Amino acid sequence: MLIEQKIASLLGGEPGEDPAELLGRMLLVSTGRPWQLRLPTWDKPTTAAAADAIVVTGRVDDLVVRATLRPDGDRLAVLLGWRSAADHRLDDLVVGLVLRSAAGARVTIPQVIYHDNPAVDPARTIPHVGRGGFVTQAHRLPIPAVCAERAGEALILAIEDDPSRADVGSLGAVADPDRTLIIGASGVIMFDGCADVDYVHKAVITERAAGYLTLSPGARFEQRFLIERTRITPPGQGYRRLVEFAEEAFPAGDHDHRAELSRDQAIALKTAALDARWFDDGTAAGYLKFPAWGEPRKKPGRPDHDFLYGWTGQSLRLSWCEARLGLRNSEPARLDRCRRAVEFYLDGSASQLEGLRWNHYVHDDPSWGGFRLNGAPMISARAHGETLVDLADIIEDLTIAGETVPDHWADAVVTGADHVIKTRLAGGIAPIGWRADGSPIADRRGFAGVPAAHAVAAAYRAGGDQRHLDAAIELAEAYHRLPGPGFERPYAFATLDAACEDKESGLYYLRLLITMYDLTGDRRYLDRGTAVADWLLTWVYHTSPSFEPGAMLSEAGFRSRGWPGVSVQNHHLDVFFWTHDLWRLGRLTGVDRYCRWAIEIDVALRQGICTTPGEWGFEVVGEQAEAYFVTDWQQRGAANTWNPSWVIALPLWQALLLEADHVLDPVGGPESGEAAVDQPNVGDRRLR
Numbered sequence: 001m002l003i004e005q006k007i008a009s010l011l012g013g014e015p016g017e018d019p020a021e022l023l024g025r026m027l028l029v030s031t032g033r034p035w036q037l038r039l040p041t042w043d044k045p046t047t048a049a050a051a052d053a054i055v056v057t058g059r060v061d062d063l064v065v066r067a068t069l070r071p072d073g074d075r076l077a078v079l080l081g082w083r084s085a086a087d088h089r090l091d092d093l094v095v096g097l098v099l100r101s102a103a104g105a106r107v108t109i110p111q112v113i114y115h116d117n118p119a120v121d122p123a124r125t126i127p128h129v130g131r132g133g134f135v136t137q138a139h140r141l142p143i144p145a146v147c148a149e150r151a152g153e154a155l156i157l158a159i160e161d162d163p164s165r166a167d168v169g170s171l172g173a174v175a176d177p178d179r180t181l182i183i184g185a186s187g188v189i190m191f192d193g194c195a196d197v198d199y200v201h202k203a204v205i206t207e208r209a210a211g212y213l214t215l216s217p218g219a220r221f222e223q224r225f226l227i228e229r230t231r232i233t234p235p236g237q238g239y240r241r242l243v244e245f246a247e248e249a250f251p252a253g254d255h256d257h258r259a260e261l262s263r264d265q266a267i268a269l270k271t272a273a274l275d276a277r278w279f280d281d282g283t284a285a286g287y288l289k290f291p292a293w294g295e296p297r298k299k300p301g302r303p304d305h306d307f308l309y310g311w312t313g314q315s316l317r318l319s320w321c322e323a324r325l326g327l328r329n330s331e332p333a334r335l336d337r338c339r340r341a342v343e344f345y346l347d348g349s350a351s352q353l354e355g356l357r358w359n360h361y362v363h364d365d366p367s368w369g370g371f372r373l374n375g376a377p378m379i380s381a382r383a384h385g386e387t388l389v390d391l392a393d394i395i396e397d398l399t400i401a402g403e404t405v406p407d408h409w410a411d412a413v414v415t416g417a418d419h420v421i422k423t424r425l426a427g428g429i430a431p432i433g434w435r436a437d438g439s440p441i442a443d444r445r446g447f448a449g450v451p452a453a454h455a456v457a458a459a460y461r462a463g464g465d466q467r468h469l470d471a472a473i474e475l476a477e478a479y480h481r482l483p484g485p486g487f488e489r490p491y492a493f494a495t496l497d498a499a500c501e502d503k504e505s506g507l508y509y510l511r512l513l514i515t516m517y518d519l520t521g522d523r524r525y526l527d528r529g530t531a532v533a534d535w536l537l538t539w540v541y542h543t544s545p546s547f548e549p550g551a552m553l554s555e556a557g558f559r560s561r562g563w564p565g566v567s568v569q570n571h572h573l574d575v576f577f578w579t580h581d582l583w584r585l586g587r588l589t590g591v592d593r594y595c596r597w598a599i600e601i602d603v604a605l606r607q608g609i610c611t612t613p614g615e616w617g618f619e620v621v622g623e624q625a626e627a628y629f630v631t632d633w634q635q636r637g638a639a640n641t642w643n644p645s646w647v648i649a650l651p652l653w654q655a656l657l658l659e660a661d662h663v664l665d666p667v668g669g670p671e672s673g674e675a676a677v678d679q680p681n682v683g684d685r686r687l688r
Contacts (some may be wrong), residue, residue, distance in 0.1 A: 004047075004054060007069045010076035010227055012100065012155070019600040020045040020056045023067055028096040028185060029367040031059050033209060034195035035094040035188045036131075037174070037181070038112055062086035063095070076227040077160065084215040093213040096169070096185035097225055101148035101155045105180040106486075107173045108239045110143040110538040112136060113563040115236075116175065119446060120500045125203040126569055132193015135172025135183050137210065139545035140631045142511035143246040143538060145226075146171050146182045152231050156238075156245055157182045160224035168545075169223060170211055184225050187211020201626040202498075202569055210634075222321055236486030240534040247593060250542040252561070252600065255346050259557070261606040263655055263665040269609050271325060271650035273622025275320055277645055278337060279305055285340040287318040291620060305363040309345060310383030310451070311371075313360070315429045316345060316390035316648035321652045323394055328399050328656070335403065342394060345387070346412055351379065351437040355415035356678060371433070378433040381420070382494060382508070384651050385430070385451030388416045392458035417459035420452045421471045424537045428478030429453070432493060446493025447505035450479060457519060469519060476516050479509060480528060491535065495567055495617030502567035503539040506532050507578050512583055517588070529585050532605050533594055536582070540601060541573070551637025553628065560630045562597075562604025571633035574626055576650060580657035602658060603667060605651060608639060617641040622648065 004019055010024040024042045041066060045058030053070035068079040072311050082095050106115045112127045113134065120126045127134045138144040138159050145158035161168045170188055174181045188211035191197040198208040213221055226249060232238045261269070277287040288308040305313045319341040326334030348368055351359040358368040359380055370379040392413050398405050420430050423440040430449025431440035453475035460468035491505035510532045517525040544561045547554035563573040579602040586594030608625055610618040616625060616639065622645045625639040658665075 001073065003049065003052070006071045007054060010071055010074070010229055011069075012229070018047075019054060019069060020047050020058070023056060023069070024058065025067065026097050027060055028094065028098050028183070029063065030094040031061075031090065033093055033212065033421070035090050035092075035185075035212070036195070037098065037183070039098055046532075050361040059085065062090060074228050074230045077522075078225040078227060080223045080225070082215070082221045082223075082559065084217055084219050086215075087217055089217070090215045093215060094186055094188050094211065095213065095221065096183065096223065097157070097186075099155060099157055099182040099227065099437050101180040101182060102150040102153070103177060103179055105148040105150040105155075105175065106236060106238065107175055107180065107182075108147045108149070109134075109136075109171065109173065109569075110141050110145070110242065110536070111571060112568055113173070114239070114490040114501045114568065115488065117501055117568050118489055120568070124499075125199075125205060126500055128192065129173040129175040131323050133172060133174030133181075133183070133190050134192070135170050135185060135190035136187065136199070137170045137187055137632070138168045139636075140571055140633065141171065142543075143242055143250070144168070144171060145242055145245060145249075146173055146184075147238040147242050148173065148175075148180050148182055149236070150180075152233060154228075154230050154232045154233040154238045154241055155182065156226070156228040156230070156242065157184050158228075158245065158249060159184060160226045160249065170173075184210065184223070186213055186221070186223065193515055198632060199571070200632065210632075212356075228484055234485070236484075236488065237531060237534075238536050240436075240531065243534045243537045243593075246542045252596075254629075255464060255559075257603065257667045260667050261530040261609060261611075261660060262667040263606075266606045266609060267652065267655050267659065269611060269622040270648055270655070271321075271622070273620060273624075274321060274652065276620050277318065277648065279307075279363075280340065281363070283344070284361070284366070285337070285344045286315045286361070287341070287645055287649075288675060289313040289314075289315075290643065293624075300545045303362045303364045307345075307359075307361045307363075307647070308383070309349070309359050310386030311359065311380060311388075312644035312646050313383075314386075314390075314646045315341065316387050316394070317649040318645060319654055320390055320394050321396070321649060321656065323397055324656050326412060335398075338394065342391065342409065346408065351436075351438075353419065355417070355419035356386070356434060356438055357384065357412075357416065359387070368545060370436075373433065373441065377436050379436075380433045381449040381452040382428050382433075384416065385449070385453070385455040387422070388413050388455035389451060389458045392462045395462055405525060412650060413455065413462040414459045414465070414468070415454040417468055417471075420449075421468075424475070424478075427482070428474055429482060430475065437582075444493050444499070445482070446489075447479065447482070447491050447509055448493040450494070450505070450508040450512055453479065454508065454515060457512065460519060464605070472516065473520070476525070478510070490669055491532070495570075498567040498569040500567055500569050502569075503536060503564055504567075504576065506536045506539075507576070510536065510585070511578060511581050514584060514588075526585065526589050530589055530591060530594075533582060533591075536564075536577075537597060539566075540577075540597065541565075541630075547630070547637035552639060553630065553637045556607070558607055558628070558630075559604060562600045563630075564601070564604075565629065571631050572628055573628040575624065575647060577601055577654075578606065579605075579654045580661070583658065583661075583663055591596075592598060598658075599664060599666065602654070602663075603665075605666075616675060618643070624648075624651070 042058035066081040323338040430452040457472035494504035583598035
């Protein structure tokens with residue numbers, strides 16, 4: 001009797017309710033196309049008790065259902081066995097579970113739904129659960145689970161089946177003013193309430209039938225689910241329990257690292273790619289946003305030689321890598337290249353407004369410019385802030401090493417930060433960017449300006465003026481308030497092309513919080529950082545879905561676990577992640593999972609690096625794709641060859657930081673300081 005009461009509670013029932021009746025109201029059975037959210041009642045179920053479980057058997061239409069329900073603390077394991085009792089073949093069959101949560105519950109489905117994606121323009125084609133419902137196959141989800149949370153009460157439904165299976169099932173939700181339903185199905189899909197519609201590219205949907213079953217007479221089909229009911233503190237952060245849940249439900253297990261690159265090998269390869277991006281013609285000096293060869297240059301209108309500062313270009317972050325390598329390996333020529341790149345940027349990027357600099361240099365014209373928003377020129381706050389922080393980091397490294405640093409470098413950081421301070425928006429945050437006249441753009445209130453806030457903190461490091469630290473504290477507090485007390489507005493707007501909830505918003509915010517702790521010693525910033533880190537881990541794959549035989553990623557033995565996704569718009573994987581910040585947060589807070597995940601992510605992201613010309617479609621050693629497609633969002637099982645310079649700068653930056661802190665590398669390899677990989681001749685990058 002006690003076990004039945006526990007199971008009834010986990011199924012959402014009241015004391016004394018029959019688990020068989022409760023489960024019977026949750027069974028999804030649909031036949032025919034398109035599938036329907038049909039919940040028929042089952043006929044005369046029987047219950048048998050075991051030591052640690054109950055087994056309920058009943059019949060729904062032409063199916064005999066055997067459900068094994070096993071409680072474990074706040075969690076219930078559900079094994080559903082479906083057997084055809086028909087004398088004919090059952091076609092176009094859909095089975096599963098549908099759980100009821102409170103009306104108005106906030107739904108999190110990792111990578112695709114964060115509280116119904118409130119940052120997205122309502123006219124934009126992006127997943128939502130409040131426009132009829134969204135259901136997607138489990139390979140789309142870094143954590144194959146759904147969390148619905150209301151006033152601190154959370155309900156989680158996860159797929160427990162072997163996650164390496166290609167089509168293990170599907171999960172989703174329907175949310176309207178009267179109800180919230182969580183759906184676990186046998187693989188069917190839904191977009192905006194329309195069955196058999198898939199989200200397949202940026203703001204693109206298409207009709208696609210998936211997940212339908214065919215059962216011959218007597219044939220069986222099994223599903224495994226996990227259900228959890230728990231309390232969330234503070235309310236609105238159910239995603240944090242999702243991460244803890246996934247740690248328990250999808251442990252890493254043993255992994256053979258022998259075939260993977262070591263950190264030293266990855267650094268050597270990325271260094272070779274950095275060298276191949278260096279460009280100068282006697283006056284211009286920097287790192288090409290795209291190489292002078294390969295796919296991106298074939299796009300109409302692409303300049304042959306251009307530098308981008310911040311965002312996807314990272315010219316000064318590459319300069320930081322150059323300086324760090326020069327100091328690490330005692331290579332004065334690298335320090336000279338860093339200095340030349342910085343001087344070129346400072347000499348040419350200034351706009352007509354003090355402190356505000358252009359983000360983009362096109363050598364073919366030559367000309368300086370910025371981005372465009374709604375057809376009008378803008379200077380991106382993200383790119384502006386990133387570049388000033390890069391410059392401050394270069395100043396700090398060179399100063400510590402005893403190198404001479406010109407005063408005007410720090411002046412540029414200070415004046416750039418001053419412009420951020422005087423153009424803050426109502427509420428205290430930085431804008432997404434500035435118009436050509438320097439006025440702030442105020443129509444998006446999100447985390448795009450966090451790098452600009454970070455630049456204000458960097459100005460304190462560079463110049464030591466207390467007003468910059470005071471302003472940085474005010475900015476950090478403003479961003480802490482921005483999501484709301486119940487996390488009503490998740491981190492969003494760090495990617496211009498997506499304009500939605502995205503991983504990068506959390507990454508830049510985490511970096512700001514750790515910097516603020518370093519500057520003040522105030523542990524509140526670390527506490528806030530743990531909430532951001534858990535949100536970031538909902539973007540990181542905890543499983544490794546398989547691919548069709550013969551697919552590029554299948555042939556390469558690609559492992560998805562440890563890779564992050566991008567945004568609720570762009571469902572692919574990339575190497576954009578701050579592994580060092582996550583590791584530092586773990587060390588500073590004592591939360592071991594952050595250190596473990598930092599190392600696991602660091603190792604995973606070394607996949608896909610070109611080690612010999614022609615590998616992964618690249619001519620240049622050390623290059624890497626911007627996108628890996630492990631879902632049907634686009635070209636499942638493939639990778640692209642689109643390679644803006646951030647795919648060199650950011651992994652190399654993080655690897656050098658991890659190396660400097662002697663962070664464990666589970667992969668064996670050559671000793672640090674080994675010579676860089678030889679680069680094949682890819683053409684002269686100096687204009688003649």
